[in-house]
Amino acid sequence: MRTGLRLAACLSLLLALPMARAADDPEAAQLTQRLVAIDADASLNGFASLERLQARQAVEALANARARVRPSAQQVARWRVETAEIAARTGAARREIDRLDRERADLLLEASRREAARARQEAERLRIQTQIQAEETARLRETAEAESMARQEAETVLQGVSSREAARLRASRERAAELKRQEEALLRSLEAGGDPPQP
Numbered sequence: 001m002r003t004g005l006r007l008a009a010c011l012s013l014l015l016a017l018p019m020a021r022a023a024d025d026p027e028a029a030q031l032t033q034r035l036v037a038i039d040a041d042a043s044l045n046g047f048a049s050l051e052r053l054q055a056r057q058a059v060e061a062l063a064n065a066r067a068r069v070r071p072s073a074q075q076v077a078r079w080r081v082e083t084a085e086i087a088a089r090t091g092a093a094r095r096e097i098d099r100l101d102r103e104r105a106d107l108l109l110e111a112s113r114r115e116a117a118r119a120r121q122e123a124e125r126l127r128i129q130t131q132i133q134a135e136e137t138a139r140l141r142e143t144a145e146a147e148s149m150a151r152q153e154a155e156t157v158l159q160g161v162s163s164r165e166a167a168r169l170r171a172s173r174e175r176a177a178e179l180k181r182q183e184e185a186l187l188r189s190l191e192a193g194g195d196p197p198q199p
Helices: 002-022 026-040 049-064 070-192
Strands: none
Touching (some): 026 049, 026 070, 049 070
């Protein structure tokens, strides 16, 4: 800020002589004021140094011009001041465009970083989800295999029990048949009046 004020003060001193000469010339005074406005504007005074110098020289030439060359000196001074104003504004606009381009590039880079971070998070989430599903599938497979083995063991046990029960049932039937046969033989012998048969 102090540098800008010092620069404006120095430029004002440099312009003091032409302004003093132009005090009696309203056109020169007006053009000088326009140049002072550029020099005092912090957003413009860093640009168009050559154009502003040429404009000051043209205004000084206008202030010193004789009557017969005054119209052409006046036109040249106007053009030079306008050129300095346009060049300064163009330089400021270019600097602003460069700033905005850098800001846009920074924003695009930040957006790209955030998108990459989101993609990594989503990939990690899907990896964890896939791992959980794989673990759940493995657990269900183990459970199904354990249930299948338990069923097979139960069926084997049931078959063993059925075989034993069937053998007992056969033995019981055979014993019953044998007892019935002995009973029939006993009855026949009693009816015949003889001794009962020996088992």
